[in-house]
Amino acid sequence: MRVNWNYIKIVSLLLAIGGLYGFADHRSKQKKVDDINIKFLGDNNLYLTEDSVNKLLIQNYGSLKNRAKEQVVLNSIETVIKSNPMVKSAQVYLSIEGELISKIVQRKPIGRVEGISKFYLDDTGNRMPLSRHHSARVPIITGKITGKTLEDAYVILEFVNEDDFLRKNVIGIHIEDENKYQLKLRVENFVVNLGGVENLDEKFKNFMAFYVKAAKDKTLTKYAVVSLEFDNQVVCTKI
CATH class of the missing domain: 3.40.50.11690 (Cell division protein FtsQ/DivIB)
Incomplete structure (x- = not known):
């Protein structure tokens, strides 16, 4: 019986890639939120301050800093920020370095x-x-x-x-x-x-x-x- 070494090599490569991806994903989830960065886009007149946003997050989630990434629900945080009557829209995401970034557009x-x-x-x-x-x-x-x-x-x-x-x-x-x-x-x-x-x-x-x-x-x-x-x-x- 002839062994198809090319097929075995491809399967092995895919398994290795999958293993590395799973390992990286696991490690990423274990990382913690290193810092919180609030950015206001557009108008420089602040009807809402960075402190106000941080207090809003603390009231709903407690301290997010040093919390595991897998425990942070980005859509939920966006919803909470947008619940403030001064906010028109908000985008929340995590950087590779573990920084929780919130980009906020205020109402005008x-x-x-x-x-x-x-x-x-x-x-x-x-x-x-x-x-x-x-x-x-x-x-x-x-x-x-x-x-x-x-x-x-x-x-x-x-x-x-x-x-x-x-x-x-x-x-x-x-x-x-x-x-x-x-x-x-x-x-x-x-x-x-x-x-x-x-x-x-x-x-x-x-x-x-x-x-x-x-x-x-x-x-x-x-x-x-x-x-x-x-x-x-x-x-x-x-x-």
């Missing part, structure tokens, strides 16, 4: 509601609690706060943030009623009656045309109210 506020309840409106249109670590410099939303008016305020803020001039100059939205929104500017004394959120592109184009001309004529200080409520026109009320 675009407006601050000042009413009976105080909170941020984030860039997805949802409520976000205020942070004791950092106060965002965003437009203040006041007046009649309802689910509908907040939806409209979000639409206005999205539009404002897409334009460099508006983003730098609009500091407030006052809600008189549904479909009655008023903008406050950083420098000028007049307020802008926006009306509803329909035809915002046309309304702001008309406003910018008015603003450029009035600035050139040096008449901006003469107005108390600039209304964009009417179709394709700007109606001004003098002081």
Whole structure:
């Protein structure tokens, strides 16, 4: 009977590789978490701190440092971190060196509601609690706060943030009623009656045309109210 040495060599090699892999995997699982590294991605304004994340992990798991890798459930840790209302997303993984790394993206506020309840409106249109670590410099939303008016305020803020001039100059939205929104500017004394959120592109184009001309004529200080409520026109009320 002829022995197929090539077949035996291949089988032996596969068994050796499998054994080495199993040994390496076993040793890897026996390794312990050497350190914990919290990284915040994107905006440098921290509404959540590294200490806050560490306390959150300790409350749920105790100390993770020096714990065996096989005892660390990464998906569970991600879920706990994402349960914090300041967190938009989180990714948790272990490095080869045994470092537990958490990469966190915070939620981004675009407006601050000042009413009976105080909170941020984030860039997805949802409520976000205020942070004791950092106060965002965003437009203040006041007046009649309802689910509908907040939806409209979000639409206005999205539009404002897409334009460099508006983003730098609009500091407030006052809600008189549904479909009655008023903008406050950083420098000028007049307020802008926006009306509803329909035809915002046309309304702001008309406003910018008015603003450029009035600035050139040096008449901006003469107005108390600039209304964009009417179709394709700007109606001004003098002081």
